[in-house]
Structures are given as C-alpha cells and as structure tokens.
Amino acid sequence: MSDPIQPAPGAVAKGPGVKSTGADDPGRAFHCHDHGHCTTEALGRAEALAAARGLRMTPVRRRTLEILLEQHRAMGAYEVLDRLAEDGFGKQPPVAYRALEFLVEQGFAHRIRRLNAFAACAHPGEAHRPVFLICTGCNAIAEAPGARVSEALKLAARDVDFAIDRASVEAVGLCPACQSAAPEIRA
Amino acid sequence: MSDPIQPAPGAVAKGPGVKSTGADDPGRAFHCHDHGHCTTEALGRAEALAAARGLRMTPVRRRTLEILLEQHRAMGAYEVLDRLAEDGFGKQPPVAYRALEFLVEQGFAHRIRRLNAFAACAHPGEAHRPVFLICTGCNAIAEAPGARVSEALKLAARDVDFAIDRASVEAVGLCPACQSAAPEIRA
DNA sequence: CTTGACATGTTATCTTATTACATACGATAT
DNA sequence: ATATCGTATGTAATAAGATAACATGTCAAG
Numbered sequence: 001m002s003d004p005i006q007p008a009p010g011a012v013a014k015g016p017g018v019k020s021t022g023a024d025d026p027g028r029a030f031h032c033h034d035h036g037h038c039t040t041e042a043l044g045r046a047e048a049l050a051a052a053r054g055l056r057m058t059p060v061r062r063r064t065l066e067i068l069l070e071q072h073r074a075m076g077a078y079e080v081l082d083r084l085a086e087d088g089f090g091k092q093p094p095v096a097y098r099a100l101e102f103l104v105e106q107g108f109a110h111r112i113r114r115l116n117a118f119a120a121c122a123h124p125g126e127a128h129r130p131v132f133l134i135c136t137g138c139n140a141i142a143e144a145p146g147a148r149v150s151e152a153l154k155l156a157a158r159d160v161d162f163a164i165d166r167a168s169v170e171a172v173g174l175c176p177a178c179q180s181a182a183p184e185i186r187a
Numbered sequence: 188m189s190d191p192i193q194p195a196p197g198a199v200a201k202g203p204g205v206k207s208t209g210a211d212d213p214g215r216a217f218h219c220h221d222h223g224h225c226t227t228e229a230l231g232r233a234e235a236l237a238a239a240r241g242l243r244m245t246p247v248r249r250r251t252l253e254i255l256l257e258q259h260r261a262m263g264a265y266e267v268l269d270r271l272a273e274d275g276f277g278k279q280p281p282v283a284y285r286a287l288e289f290l291v292e293q294g295f296a297h298r299i300r301r302l303n304a305f306a307a308c309a310h311p312g313e314a315h316r317p318v319f320l321i322c323t324g325c326n327a328i329a330e331a332p333g334a335r336v337s338e339a340l341k342l343a344a345r346d347v348d349f350a351i352d353r354a355s356v357e358a359v360g361l362c363p364a365c366q367s368a369a370p371e372i373r374a
Numbered sequence: 375c376t377t378g379a380c381a382t383g384t385t386a387t388c389t390t391a392t393t394a395c396a397t398a399c400g401a402t403a404t
Numbered sequence: 405a406t407a408t409c410g411t412a413t414g415t416a417a418t419a420a421g422a423t424a425a426c427a428t429g430t431c432a433a434g
Contacts, residue, residue: 027347056431058381077421090383093422098382113300114355116390116421131340133349144343152335153318153358160214160331161363162320168301169336171344171354179350243400245412264390277414280391285413303390303421375434382429390421398413404406 029072029122029142030135030175039069045124046108055106060089064099065120068109073139074117112141114170132170137178216259216309216329217322217362226256232311233295242293247276251286252307255296260326261304299328301357319357324365 025031028038046065050057067083068075081096089095100118103109108124111117112132122143123130129150130143149169157164212218215225233252237244254270255262268283276282287305290296295311298304299319309330310317316337317330336356344351 027349030347030349056381060382092384094424095383097422113357131343133344133347133351135349136352142347142349144347144349146343148339149336149343149356152339153356156318156331156333156336157320157358157360160217160320160329161366162214162217162322162329162331162358163361163366164320164358165323165360167356167358169340169354169356170300171340171349171351173344173352174350176348179348243412247413279415281393282414284391377432377434379432380430382427384425384427386424386426388421388423390419392419393417394415395417396413396415399411401408401410403408 026144027133027142027176029140030133030177035072039066042069042108042120042122042124046103046106049108049125050106053106060084060095060099061102063087063089064096065103065108068103068118068120072119072122072141074112074115074119074134074141076115076117080118110143112170113168114172129167130169132168133175134170134172135175135178136172137174137181140175142175213331214320214329214362216327217320217364222259226253229256229295229307229309229311233290233293236295236312237293240293247271247282247286248289250274250276251283252290252295255290255305255307259306259309259328261299261302261306261321261328263302263304267305297330299357300355301359316354317356319355320362321357321359322362322365323359324361324368327362329362 025033043062043065047057047062063084064080067080077093077096077100080100081091081093084096084099085091100109100111103120104111104118106124107121109118109120110130110132112119112134114134119132119141121130128143129146131146131149133142133144135141146169150167153167153169154164212220230249230252234244234249250271251267254267264280264283264287267287268278268280271283271286272278287296287298290307291298291305293311294308296305296307297317297319299306299321301321306319306328308317315330316333318333318336320329320331322328333356337354340354340356341351
C-alpha cells in the first residue's frame with residue numbers, strides 16, 4: 001500500500017517560477033502543493049458525500065479512488081485494475097469498470113474521453129463543469145473552471161435548437177512547467 | 188456504388204416545424220437539406236485542397252470520405268472498414284485507420300472522441316473550431332460554430348498558464364426533431 | 375433468521391486501435 | 405525507358421479498452 005508522498009510523481013513542477021499553491025487553486029495539479037492533504041481531503045469528502053447519499057463506499061471503491069488520487073493524471077481502467085488486483089481485489093475488467101463507473105456517477109472521478117482514462121475529481125461535491133487540461137509533457141491533468149466555456153457552449157447550442165444533456169471539454173497542451181522545459185528540447 | 192439520396196437516413200427530421208436549410212446553416216445536419224449537393228461540395232473541396240497541398244487523394248481515401256459523407260453521423264473505423272472491404276479495398280483495420288487519419292489530418296473529417304468514431308467535416312478548408320453536437324435520438328452530428336467557446340477556453344487556460352495545443356468540445360443531447368419526438372415516449 | 379437489494383467475482387466475448395513487416399505505386403532524375 | 409526513393413497499400417498478429425451474462429457473497433430491513 002504505497003502511500004505516495006508530497007510531490008506527486010509526474011505532477012509536480014521543479015523548474016523556476018514554481019509557486020506553492022493552496023487547495024483551491026484551479027491549476028494546482030500543475031504546481032507544487034500539499035498532495036497528501038489534497039488526497040485526504042478529496043477522499044474524506046467523497047466518503048461524506050456517499051454517506052449523505054445513502055451509498056456504500058466499499059473497499060474496492062475507496063481503494064480505486066485512492067489509486068486515482070495518488071497522481072494528478074488519468075489512468076486507464078486496466079492500469080487501475082492491475083493495482084486493485086495487487087491489493088487482493090478481483091482481476092477481471094468489470095471490477096475496475098464498476099468501481100470507476102460508481103466514482104464517475106457520484107462525481108468523485110471524471111472520465112477523460114480523449115485518453116480513454118479516468119482521473120480523480122479535484123472538487124468532489126462542488127457542482128462544476130470542468131474543462132480538462134491535459135499536459136502532453138508530464139501527463140498531468142488539471143481541471144479549470146468551465147463556467148464561461150459552458151455558457152458559450154449553451155449559447156452555441158441554442159442557436160441551432162440543440163438541447164445539451166452533457167458535454168465534455170478537453171484541451172491538450174503544455175502545463176507551465178513543461179512549457180519551460182520543452183523549448184530546450186525542440187531547439 | 189449506392190449514392191445515397193436526398194434525405195440522409197437518420198439525419199433528417201420528419202416532424203413538424205422542420206424547415207429546409209441551405210448549405211451554410213450551421214445545424215443543417217439536423218434539418219432537411221440538399222444532401223447530394225452537400226456531399227458533392229465537400230468532396231470537391233477536399234479534392235481541391237488535397238491537390239493544392241500536393242497530397243494524393245487516392246481511391247481509398249476518397250471512398251472513405253464518401254462513406255463518411257453519406258450520413259451526418261459518426262461511423263466507427265470498423266464500420267468504415269467493412270464498407271471499404273465491400274468495395275474491394277483491404278480488409279484489415281489499418282486500411283481504414285490510415286485513410287481516416289489522413290482525412291482528419293487534412294481537416295476533411297473529424298474524430299469524435301466520445302464515440303470513438305469519425306464524421307465527415309461539414310466545412311473542409313474553412314478554419315474552424317467546431318463544437319460537436321451529438322444527438323442521442325437519431326445519432327446525427329452537427330458542427331456548431333465554436334469561436335466563442337474556443338475563446339472562453341483560451342481564457343480559462345491562460346488563467347492557469349496552460350498552453351493549449353488542441354481541444355475537443357463535444358456535447359450530447361437532442362436535436363430539434365428528436366426533442367419533439369422524445370417527450371411522447373417519456374410520457 | 376430470512377429475504378431482497380445491492381455488490382463482487384469470474385468467464386467469455388466484443389470493439390477499438392496499433393505494431394511490424396511485405397508489396398505496390400508514382401514522381402523524379404538519370 | 406528505367407532505376408530509385410518516398411509514399412501508399414495490404415496483411416498478420418496482437419494490444420488495449422469495454423461489456424454481457426451469470427454465479428456468489430454481503431448487508432441491512434423486516
């Protein structure tokens with residue numbers, strides 16, 4: 001049960017200009033932050049919400065969320081499955097898919113369609129329409145506030161009389177740290 | 188070589204309030220329109236653009252685009268592959284994937300991540316950042332102008348210093364016609 | 375303690391996508 | 405006209421992602 005520590009691997013900037021940020025920073029996945037706290041809080045919130053909704057946060061489900069929370073990146077269902085199997089849970093795809101489905105339904109995790117993968121939600125419980133920012137440099141994923149995007153989307157749909165049920169907005173590019181790093185490579 | 192006719196199957200509204208629309212209507216996929224013209228034009232533009240770019244619009248590529256153009260909906264790679272095989276082209280996945288990749292790269296088709304599928308571009312050649320509207324009722328797909336959404340997205344990214352490379356905006360819901368049809372079913 | 379709803383586990387299968395390698399085609403330069 | 409090189413096509417094999425169907429286990433209400 002490796003409980004990975006502070007600077008989450010692959011999600012933490014080391015370069016210059018990196019500032020430590022608090023839990024409410026939208027782009028915190030891209031910066032140094034107290035990841036232990038970040039994890040604990042998300043887990044706690046999920047537990048509380050599940051309880052409040054009369055749902056069961058079972059061992060597989062909790063562990064699945066823990067696994068996703070370890071890093072600020074998306075994981076494929078099979079990657080999650082392997083981890084679960086290591087921990088003594090079932091070894092077959094539905095085990096992972098069901099837990100992930102539950103987490104997504106409850107808003108504790110998100111599905112990143114572009115990557116066919118899943119990522120822990122950074123703001124469980126808060127109604128939000130996140131825009132996903134996917135860094136191709138370090139694979140980190142951040143959720144940016146998507147209220148405005150969502151609004152623009154709604155308008156665009158209304159112009160053609162389309163009734164939106166749900167939407168996904170995913171952008172790939174470079175996080176601040178990888179922008180600093182990449183040019184050296186390209187040059 | 189079935190050259191599918193006017194009202195594209197699955198893409199054309201039959202209900203009340205349906206108006207015939209011109210080729211420049213953003214949501215035309217959801218309405219009655221001259222699909223033959225719509226197809227011919229897109230194909231012609233693609234040909235011209237390929238030529239202008241010094242690229243080869245080979246038989247598989249052209250046929251692949253034709254297949255996508257038949258209907259205003261997304262098709263899976265294997266569905267396209269089957270059609271290609273019928274026409275005497277190769278029967279293995281790379282045949283379809285390569286042609287589709289070419290079309291997407293050249294902006295003649297789009298990849299709809301949410302559906303793991305592909306759809307012909309409604310505006311080849313015109314620089315545009317489409318928002319995809321996917322109707323769950325009839326599977327039609329329309330491209331709405333995404334300039335504003337794109338702008339909002341850019342701002343959201345800038346707030347966290349993220350450099351967007353490309354983005355996908357996909358909304359699922361009901362097209363005008365299916366909105367009229369659905370309530371009867373639900374009731 | 376039984377029952378019913380829900381959760382977990384397994385098998386099997388399906389769909390989507392890629393890697394690797396062989397063959398054919400087409401434009402260019404001899 | 406033909407050698408050549410880059411590009412396109414074809415095939416086989418397999419990886420990666422996802423679901424259906426069914427059996428078993430668990431927990432809490434009655």
